[in-house]
Amino acid sequence: xxxxxxxxxxxxxxxxxxxxxxxxxxxxxxxxxxxxxxxxxxxxxxxxxxxxxxxxxxxxxxxxxxxxxxxxxxxxxxxxxxxxxxxxxxxxxxxxxxxxxxxxxxxxxxxxxxxxxxxxxxxxxxxxxxxxxxxxxxxxxxxxxxxxxxxxxxxxxxxxxxxxxxxxxxxxxxxxxxxxxxxxxxxxxxxxxxxxxxxxxxxxxxxxxxxxxxxxxxxxxxxxxxxxxxxxxxxxxxxxxxxxxxxxxxxxxxxxxxxxxxxxxxxxxxxxxxxxxxxxxxxxxxxxxxxxxxxxxxxxxxxxxxxxxxxxxxxxxxxxxxxxxxxxxxxxxxxxxxxxxxxxxxxxxxxxxxxxxxxxxxxxxxxxxxxxxxxxxxxxxxxxxxxxxxxxxxxxxxxxxxxxxxxxxxxxxxxxxxxxxxxxxxxxxxxxxxxxxxxxxxxxxxxx
Amino acid sequence: xxxxxxxxxxxxxxxxxxxxxxxxxxxxxxxxxxxxxxxxxxxxxxxxxxxxxxxxxxxxxxxxxxxxxxxxxxxxxxxxxxxxxxxxxxxxxxxxxxxxxxxxxxxxxxxxxxxxxxxxxxxx
Numbered sequence: 001x002x003x004x005x006x007x008x009x010x011x012x013x014x015x016x017x018x019x020x021x022x023x024x025x026x027x028x029x030x031x032x033x034x035x036x037x038x039x040x041x042x043x044x045x046x047x048x049x050x051x052x053x054x055x056x057x058x059x060x061x062x063x064x065x066x067x068x069x070x071x072x073x074x075x076x077x078x079x080x081x082x083x084x085x086x087x088x089x090x091x092x093x094x095x096x097x098x099x100x101x102x103x104x105x106x107x108x109x110x111x112x113x114x115x116x117x118x119x120x121x122x123x124x125x126x127x128x129x130x131x132x133x134x135x136x137x138x139x140x141x142x143x144x145x146x147x148x149x150x151x152x153x154x155x156x157x158x159x160x161x162x163x164x165x166x167x168x169x170x171x172x173x174x175x176x177x178x179x180x181x182x183x184x185x186x187x188x189x190x191x192x193x194x195x196x197x198x199x200x201x202x203x204x205x206x207x208x209x210x211x212x213x214x215x216x217x218x219x220x221x222x223x224x225x226x227x228x229x230x231x232x233x234x235x236x237x238x239x240x241x242x243x244x245x246x247x248x249x250x251x252x253x254x255x256x257x258x259x260x261x262x263x264x265x266x267x268x269x270x271x272x273x274x275x276x277x278x279x280x281x282x283x284x285x286x287x288x289x290x291x292x293x294x295x296x297x298x299x300x301x302x303x304x305x306x307x308x309x310x311x312x313x314x315x316x317x318x319x320x321x322x323x324x325x326x327x328x329x330x331x332x333x334x335x336x337x338x339x340x341x342x343x344x345x346x347x348x349x350x351x352x353x354x355x356x357x358x359x360x361x362x363x364x365x366x367x368x369x370x371x372x373x374x375x376x377x378x379x380x381x382x383x384x385x386x387x388x389x390x391x392x393x394x395x396x397x398x399x400x401x402x403x404x405x406x407x408x409x410x411x412x413x414x415x416x417x418x419x420x421x422x423x424x425x426x427x428x429x430x431x432x433x434x435x436x437x438x439x440x441x442x443x444x445x446x447x448x
Numbered sequence: 449x450x451x452x453x454x455x456x457x458x459x460x461x462x463x464x465x466x467x468x469x470x471x472x473x474x475x476x477x478x479x480x481x482x483x484x485x486x487x488x489x490x491x492x493x494x495x496x497x498x499x500x501x502x503x504x505x506x507x508x509x510x511x512x513x514x515x516x517x518x519x520x521x522x523x524x525x526x527x528x529x530x531x532x533x534x535x536x537x538x539x540x541x542x543x544x545x546x547x548x549x550x551x552x553x554x555x556x557x558x559x560x561x562x563x564x565x566x567x568x569x570x571x572x
Contacts, residue, residue, distance in 0.1 A: 214507065217536070221558035222459055228561075229466045236469075255466055262459055309507055313541050318510040 004060030004094065005043035007087060008067055012036040015080055018137075028076055039063070054101075061095040082136075086129035090122040200413040201339070214306040215273050219266035226259040226266070233259070272299065286336060286425075290329035293337070294371055297380060298323070300342040301369050308349050315353050322370040330378055330448050336425055337446075340418040344382040344442045345369065347414065350405070351386030351440065377428070380444040388436040397432065422446070449568070450478045454488040454504040454516060455534070467561045477568070485511025489519060496524070501571065502531045503555070506542050514545055521550040530571060534559065 012032045019028065042063070046056040068091055071077045071084050097115055100108040108115060233256050240249040272295075301319060308315050345367065352365035368383040389397065396402045398419040403412035422430045426446055434440040453464055461481045471477040480495075482488035485508055502520065506513035517531055532553040533546040543554060555564060 214536070217557065218457060222457070222463070224558055225463050225467075225561075229463065233466065233469075255469075258462070259466065262462065266459070305509060306507070313545070316510070316512050316515075 002043060002046040002056050002060045004057075004064045004091075005039045005046065007090075008039040008060075008063060009036050009043070011067060011083060011087065012039065014083070015077065018080060019076070028074075035067070054098075057098055061091065061098055064091045065095065082129065082133040086126045086133065090119070090126050093119050093122040196413060197417065200417060209307065212273060212303060212307070214310055215303060216270050219270040219273075222266040223263050223270075226263045230256050230259045230263075273303070286333045288331050288333050291332050291334045291337070293327055293330055293332070293378060293380065294323035294325070296334055296338055297321075297341050297369055297371060300338050301345055301367075304342055304345045304349060308346070308353075312353075315349070317349055317352050317365040317367055320366060320368040322368070324371045324373050327371055327373045327378055330446065332426060332446060333421075336421045337444075340421050340430075340444065341369075341380065341382070343414040343418050344444075348382050348384035348386070348440075348442075352384050355386045376447060378446050378448055380446070381441055383439060383441040385439040388438055388440055389432070389434040390436060394432065394434060398430075449476070449500050449571070450480065450498050451501045451503060451568075452480045452482060452488060452491065454482045454485065454502065454508075454513065456483055456505065456508040458483055468565075484508055485513065485516040488516055492520070492524065500529060501568070502529050503534065504531065505534045506539075506546065507536065514542070514549060517546060517549045517551055532567075 012035045016029055016032045016036075042056070042059065046053070046060070049056065064087070068084055068088055071080065077083075097108070097119060100115065233252050237249050237252040237256070240246075240252060298321065301321065305317070305319060348367045349365075352367060356363060356365045364385075366385050368381075370381050370383075372379045372381075393402075393404070398415050400416040401412035402416070419430055422428045422444055428444060428446040431443045431445070432440060433443070453460060461479075464479050464481075465472065468477055468479065472479065480491065482491050485504075488502070488504065489511070504513040504516055513533055517533065520529065520531055530552045531550070532555055533542075533551045534555045534557055535542050535546065536557050546554070553567065
């Protein structure tokens, strides 16, 4: 039995499996396969031809040494270098023993137990090295496996990171879009609010226009009438003078002077109305200035009344006033407070007219405007004898866009704007007292 | 002839008194003034049949000229006083309403006193 061939078969088989995964293995794989078969064939031959044992032994040794040489020479087998360490001692020892048997048979026979044990050591050495190599290889495989696993994990982490970055970018873009959309919406809302405030001003100006026309027409008529009559009176005065009736002429002259005062008075009245109108529509230049609150309230009271009258012939109401003449001038923004008073008065007229339409016997629509001076404040109240405000909505009347008027008739901003003007603009308060069926009183309190 | 002028503008009194200065002085015409519809009715109640002619503005707070016209035409049948209504220029709506309520004549604002004097002369 020839151990060398088995060793070659074993080595070839090991190399084929161990180097399976490296490149250019196809050429060496075929060669190793061939070597394996040849070795098996030679092993079978060595079993069959027992007589040629010595020759077969020599062939085995030389083949093994040749194999070791190839392993040593070929860089392809570099990873399997440890095999050389494992099998070389055996191959050398076995060859030397064979050589001793041939050249010095007597020496071999004399020392064959020692020589054989040397061979045994070589075999043990080979087995030992082999086992160590296997162990090392296993550990190396394990480490490699770990590295591969780690690389795999890293790749997954990188992929996830990339995906996450894409998601973050998408979310950021979406948030930016949303932010831009919100900003646009906010801008639109702000411009709409400005437009609404402007349209509320225009609406109240519309309420005033007819009243303004009436209020300007009346003083103008007086200016014209008084100047005409004065002209006539001068003619009469001259007549009296030529007749020599100086007393009568002087009486006429007194009348003329009185008329000139009237002309002046009505001219100023028209002037004040035009100024008030300009002030009402002007949005900028909101400066606090000393203002006669009684005059302001009365002006808007009349304007609101005649404005409504001009637009609705059937409308009528009794106007009552009670102004506290001790107030004097107070520091306010006249057009703003004027707007508040106008709004309250217009509302009052609206509710008394609504009640009038029910046709209650003996009902006299009445709106009462009054001012009062307290120690540290001035009160302006607008009272109506309408139907009052139900408790369920009294809390809502100062909210923007709340209106009880049919759609299209009220902006719902009047009281809300009034509230802002009084509280924020003037540090005052606006209060409502109401009794269902009896009427409502709005009381503005302004600090002085 | 006694004329009741109804207008919420108080300066109307001065104006009429000066415009009809000669007539008043000569005793041809007598003017009474009321500054609201309610005042006018109160005057008529106290001085029935005195006023031959009533000149009334339409646009007044409280009782309007139209309300007054309606009440006068219902209450004072014999002899019915002549009621002239003063309407604002181009106010067709009030004009028609006053006509339906039985107004005898119309004047437009601003008052043309020459025209008014001629009308008063024909009534006289």
